[in-house]
Amino acid sequence: VTPYPHPEETVTVSSPVLFVLHSPTTDHPAADPVRTDALAPILRVDDLGVTRGDGIFETINAVDGHPQALDAHLARFELSASMLELPAPAVETWRRAALAALDAHPHVPELLLKLVMTRGVEGGDRCTGWVVAFPNTDFSRQRTEGIDLVTLDRAYPADVMTAAPWLLQGAKTISYAMNMAALRYARACGADDAIFVSTEGVVLEGPNSTLVAKFGDRLVTPPTDLGILAGTSQARLFRWAQERGLSTSYERFKVDDLDGADTLWVCSSGRLAVPVRTLDGTPRTWDADLHAAALTHLRTARD
Ligand SMILES: Cc1ncc(COP(=O)(O)O)c(C=O)c1O
8 A cells, every 4th residue: 555645745844834713603703813833732622523523624725825716715615614504604704814824834835724614612602713724745746647546436326415415415524534535445456546436337526636537628527416526626727728718517427438538637726637647547648738738827827
């Protein structure tokens, strides 16, 4: 099993920067986020985030000091909160906390800003919220050389959102133990990452990524009504592609349909877009020039 992160992709060691939000939601009077010692204990053992994994998060990549797709991340944070029936996040306080954490951290090429809000202490009257800033893993190797991907069965039907909304598919919850288990399983299979398929074989998303397929001058990704996250990186890639005259669409497709794709990307805020080198062991090609241009855009665009 390949250890993770890969030895050459370990995170730079430095102290994370932490801001705690004492009024993370709109149902309490606003209060400024407070910088707090990141190594000091701030979570109670009876916080429902810890005891039940009951909460939501976002991870934003700040490239060269610019937090990418900040509005889209904050909007998805609000959507996740409503899906979990949590009080509405005080979005402007979260924005301030994220920007303050970015500002307070020493400059690094890529800084991750992680926003977490839990249902709070059991029996308490408010959510727990914090923003932590820490350097991104160096993904340059994956971004240039590509990754090996395996398909894994998510064992949910394509209509999971309406058939079983309590499974919270499509919300970005902090219950990621299953996602991490899927990544370990993929690595035990000798791959770098996984892509889930529904019980019907419909392609969904990765444990922490969105799949985008290119068929000639058309980019396609699965629709969110399959119970998957609306990827902010995929959306940025789509906007860039549209500006270049490529068409984009949200469509249901099966693994076999990917045979006709000339490029497959795995997209996420941390990795931006990485090309797929093999899918279930079968070598894949990718459009190297287009990929390089897309990557440059995803790194440099201030959207
Ligand atoms: C399940 C899942 N799907 C998709 C994504 C990609 O989203 P984004 O590009 O906004 O980071 C993530 C991000 O971590 C994720 O956890």
